[in-house]
Amino acid sequence: MNAQDLIDTARMLVADYKGLLAMDESNPTCNKRFAKLGIPQTEEARRAYRELIITTPGLGEYISGAILYDETIRQQKQDGTLFVQAITDAGIIPGIKVDIGAKDMAGHPGEKITEGLDGLRDRLKEYFHKGARFAKWRAVITIGVGISQPGLYRG
Template sequence: MSAQNVATPGYTFGQKGDANGTKTATDTQDSAFSPLYPFHKPGLAAELISTANSLVNPRGRGIYATDETPEGIAARLNACNPSSASWSDSDAEAKERRRAWRECLYSSMPKEHISGVILYTETLLDFKLAPVLAERGIIPGVRADTDSHPLPGSPAGEPATQGLDDLLPRMQRARAAGARFSKWRAPILCNASTLPTTAALEAQAESLARFAAISQQAGLVPIVEPDVDFAEDASLQRSVEIHQRIIGMIYARCNAYGVRLAHQAVLRATWPEAQL
C-alpha cells in the first residue's frame, strides 16, 4: 500500500493570535466555521505527528494490509492446501490456525520494507499480536470500517461504509491493545457519466471525516482511503475529475470536524487511471 502524508491547511487548536495578540491569517480562516469536534488534547499532536512520520519515512517502506476477515483468511489458507476442504476443524481449531499463521507472518516479514501493518480486530484483540510487530520496529494498526451496505436510493446500489456507531470505544480498545493507527476504506463506484452520484460522494466523504476525527480522539493516526473503482468506460479525464471531487470533499468535511490534517493523518488514494 502506498501512502501519502497529508499536509494541508486546517483548523488550528490553541491560542489565537500571535505573541502580540494580533489576529493572524489562521485565525481569520478559523472564524469561517466552528469545528464540530474541538476535543483534541494538547499533548496528543506530538504523538500523532511522530506516528504519521514513521509510517511514511524513510521512503521506500510501505504499509502492509493483513485485515482480511476470518472468512477471507480461511479461504486463502484453504487455497494453499486443496486437501483442506475435507478438514473438519472445530471453531477453536480454525481460530488457532489463523492465529498461528498471523504470528508466523508477523515474525518473519521484512521490517526494512514495511513501516506499518493493518490488523483485523480479531488479530489485535483476541490474538494480541501487536507486540510481535512493535518489537520488530513495525507500527501496528487496525481496520476501523466493518462492512458496506447499499446506499438508500442509489440506482446502482452504491456502497456506504459502515462502522461509525461504536467506533470510539472500538478504537480506544485498539489503542490499549497496541495499535497506533487505523484505516477506513470507502469504496466509490465510477463510470463515464452516471456514477458516482453526489449522494454517494457526500456519504463516503462524511464517513471518512467522522472516522478520522474519532480516530484522532482515540489517539490513532487515521489512514483515509477513498477507493475509487472505475468501470471500463471511464476515461483518464473522468478519473482525475472524480479524484479531485472526492478528495476536496473529504478535506472540507475533515476541516469541519476539526481533524488535524497537517502531518497527523495519511491519505491513501487510488491512482487516477483510465478503465481500472
C-alpha cells in the same frame, strides 16, 4: 494521543522508504482464500497464518506499519506473546482497520456504503489501549453510468 504523537507516528510510518503491511483482511475474505487451498477455515488456522507473517525474519527492515483486523489485534503467537507486542518488538507500528465492511446501499443497486461509524469512538479507545497507533478506514466508491454520485448537483 495528542497532536505531537500523531505527527511523530505519521513521520515514522513514512520514514526510511519502508512500506505498510496490510494484514487487515476480514475473516470471511481470509476464509475464502483458505477454502480455495484446502486450508481449514478456523480462527487457529488464521492465527497461525498471521503468526507466520509477523515472525518473518527482518520484517521490520522493510515494513514501518502493519494494519491489523479486529481478530488479529486480539491474537497471540503460539508462545503467548501478543501479536501487537511481536510487531512492536520488530520495530513496526501497529495499526487497525476500523470500518466494519462495505455493504450494498439500500435502494441503490450497484452501490456500496462503508459501515462502522456507530460505536467507532469506543472501538478507537479499545484499539489504542491494545496498542494500535494509527487507523485505516476503507471507503468503496462506485462510479459509472446510471449510478448516482453523492455530492454532485444535477440541477
